[in-house]
Amino acid sequence: MIINSVNTLFDQALTKTSLSEKQKKVLKASLLLFSKNGFDRTSTKEIAEKAQVSEGTVYKQFKTKEGILAAILKPFVKSVIPSAAAEFITALSQANYPLLEEFLTQVVQNRMEFAIENKLQLKIFAQEVLHDKNLAYTLKHEIGGELVVKMGLALKYYQKQGQLVAWAPQRIAQYIISTVMGYLVPCILLDQPLDVPEASKEAVEFLIKGLKKNSE
Amino acid sequence: MIINSVNTLFDQALTKTSLSEKQKKVLKASLLLFSKNGFDRTSTKEIAEKAQVSEGTVYKQFKTKEGILAAILKPFVKSVIPSAAAEFITALSQANYPLLEEFLTQVVQNRMEFAIENKLQLKIFAQEVLHDKNLAYTLKHEIGGELVVKMGLALKYYQKQGQLVAWAPQRIAQYIISTVMGYLVPCILLDQPLDVPEASKEAVEFLIKGLKKNSE
DNA sequence: TATAAGTAAGTGAGCACTCACTTATTATTA
DNA sequence: TAATAATAAGTGAGTGCTCACTTACTTATA
Numbered sequence: 001m002i003i004n005s006v007n008t009l010f011d012q013a014l015t016k017t018s019l020s021e022k023q024k025k026v027l028k029a030s031l032l033l034f035s036k037n038g039f040d041r042t043s044t045k046e047i048a049e050k051a052q053v054s055e056g057t058v059y060k061q062f063k064t065k066e067g068i069l070a071a072i073l074k075p076f077v078k079s080v081i082p083s084a085a086a087e088f089i090t091a092l093s094q095a096n097y098p099l100l101e102e103f104l105t106q107v108v109q110n111r112m113e114f115a116i117e118n119k120l121q122l123k124i125f126a127q128e129v130l131h132d133k134n135l136a137y138t139l140k141h142e143i144g145g146e147l148v149v150k151m152g153l154a155l156k157y158y159q160k161q162g163q164l165v166a167w168a169p170q171r172i173a174q175y176i177i178s179t180v181m182g183y184l185v186p187c188i189l190l191d192q193p194l195d196v197p198e199a200s201k202e203a204v205e206f207l208i209k210g211l212k213k214n215s216e
Numbered sequence: 217m218i219i220n221s222v223n224t225l226f227d228q229a230l231t232k233t234s235l236s237e238k239q240k241k242v243l244k245a246s247l248l249l250f251s252k253n254g255f256d257r258t259s260t261k262e263i264a265e266k267a268q269v270s271e272g273t274v275y276k277q278f279k280t281k282e283g284i285l286a287a288i289l290k291p292f293v294k295s296v297i298p299s300a301a302a303e304f305i306t307a308l309s310q311a312n313y314p315l316l317e318e319f320l321t322q323v324v325q326n327r328m329e330f331a332i333e334n335k336l337q338l339k340i341f342a343q344e345v346l347h348d349k350n351l352a353y354t355l356k357h358e359i360g361g362e363l364v365v366k367m368g369l370a371l372k373y374y375q376k377q378g379q380l381v382a383w384a385p386q387r388i389a390q391y392i393i394s395t396v397m398g399y400l401v402p403c404i405l406l407d408q409p410l411d412v413p414e415a416s417k418e419a420v421e422f423l424i425k426g427l428k429k430n431s432e
Numbered sequence: 433t434a435t436a437a438g439t440a441a442g443t444g445a446g447c448a449c450t451c452a453c454t455t456a457t458t459a460t461t462a
Numbered sequence: 463t464a465a466t467a468a469t470a471a472g473t474g475a476g477t478g479c480t481c482a483c484t485t486a487c488t489t490a491t492a
Contacts, residue, residue: 020471020472022471022472023471036349037347038256038346038347040254040256040257041256041347043446043447043448044447044448044449045446045447045448053472053473054472054473054474055448055449055473055474056449056450056451056471056472056473056474056475057471057472057473058449059448059449059450060470060471060472060473061471063449064448064449065448065449123346126346127343127346127347129405130254130339130342130343130346130405131253131254131257131343133252133405133406133407136405136406137406139405140402140405140406165425171418174398174399175395175398175422177398178394178395178397178398178401179391179394179395181394181397181398182390182391182393182394182397183390185394186356189345189346189349189352189355189356190349190352190353190356191349202387206391206426206427207426209381209425209426209427209430210422210423210425210426210427211422211425211426214425236437236438238437238438239437259480259481259482260481260482260483261480261481261482269438269439270438270439270440271439271440271482271483272437272438272439272440272441272483272484272485273437273438273439275482275483275484276436276437276438277437279483280482280483281481281482281483433492434491434492435490435491435492436489436490436491436492437488437489437490437491438487438488438489438490439486439487439488439489440485440486440487440488441484441485441486441487442483442484442485442486443482443483443484443485444481444482444483444484445480445481445482445483446479446480446481446482447478447479447480447481448477448478448479448480449476449477449478449479450475450476450477450478451473451474451475451476451477452473452474452475452476453472453473453474453475454471454472454473455470455471455472455473456469456470456471456472457468457469457470457471458467458468458469458470459466459467459468459469460465460466460467460468461464461465461466461467462463462464462465462466
């Protein structure tokens with residue numbers, strides 16, 4: 001199998017780097033193999049073959065196999081917080097979304113699209129999180145914590161508006177994330193397509209019901 | 217570190233087998249090492265050391281390393297469906313067809329306890345699911361499908377009663393599972409304790425709001 | 433005494449990684 | 463501009479090490 005037009009967002013990110021064509025092929029091949037078979041069940045020989053490159057070339061740029069993994073995951077992880085934060089802010093500040101439902105629809109749909117575009121990286125990240133407690137800790141406290149703070153700003157706005165239950169932002173964020181994950185997990189595990197507009201519509205229907213402030 | 221009183225339920229299951237003491241120690245050690253470091257990052261030498269047993273002993277009973285994994289996961293996976301199905305039935309019949317909220321509380325609390333008791337196996341299973349698409353397929357269609365059918369019986373009852381929204385049982389089950397998973401994942405990843413009564417109370421509060429039939 | 437359980441030193445295969453070398457690209461100078 | 467030097471990119475046959483698994487043997491049990 002030849003590697004071409006696999007992961008659009010990933011390809012875009014690659015063009016911005018100063019890597020040679022062969023090195024980019026190494027990263028693409030690694031992304032595919034790691035996500036399919038796992039980091040530990042992928043040999044550097046396999047990577048070289050899939051990238052149509054010698055094994056020495058693999059090691060010219062990336063000093064270790066872990067280095068390849070880092071080169072794949074770092075840009076992804078680093079982009080999660082900024083892109084999500086930006087999404088919350090635009091959704092809010094545009095003031096286009098006076099209703100909680102509109103805000104949620106926009107954010108849920110956008111985050112689902114982001115996840116689908118990065119589903120290979122997400123799968124590799126999940127594999128690593130299950131192997132490395134430090135990474136799990138980072139995910140919860142640094143990434144998760146930061147996201148809750150950013151999202152919390154928006155949530156508090158809707159709580160003041162009386163549209164959203166008065167639960168802790170952390171708790172509300174958890175429900176939003178886990179509900180969205182419910183749609184993403186099968187798609188990531190089985191590499192199936194996801195009807196994002198339909199899924200986000202359904203998810204938001206449930207979330208709104210579960211999170212709206214009951215008029216008393 | 218010595219292996220003792222680690223996993224109560226696992227220990228109980230072990231006593232029912234015809235394995236020798238040393239073989240049981242092999243399984244216990246493997247359970248701990250696999251869940252902590254992952255299957256691929258655990259060597260049979262490490263297992264033997266942790267079990268205070270020679271490497272040959274490991275291979276007397278379990279012909280391959282995969283065999284050890286199967287001996288750990290099979291009893292767990294096989295018990296998921298029956299124990300859940302039994303729980304749905306007892307939750308319904310014991311309290312003589314309780315309110316949806318009472319049913320959900322009972323089921324959610326019970327399943328959370330089951331998950332916590334088997335969290336090491338669950339973590340190993342998750343690792344494997346991310347590596348093996350066939351296993352992911354089995355999880356979704358055989359295990360998941362079966363559970364939805366069993367749970368669906370109860371859900372349909374509550375739909376007829378007018379207590380539960382008229383969404384597809386598959387969809388409702390997904391929301392229940394993902395909401396519960398939201399509480400379980402951090403605890404499984406970081407090996408932290410979970411206040412099950414509190415967590416299930418919170419989860420049900422949200423689920424009831426999101427899933428109750430709106431009186432029209 | 434026969435069968436099972438346990439041992440520890442192998443064994444060969446596969447792995448991540450290296451190194452001496454070749455080829456391509458860029459910089460420098462006549 | 464052409465020739466050459468200097469640097470970088472790429473190659474593939476190693477290399478040593480770890481790993482899953484075996485085997486010849488010893489000890490315990492029925």
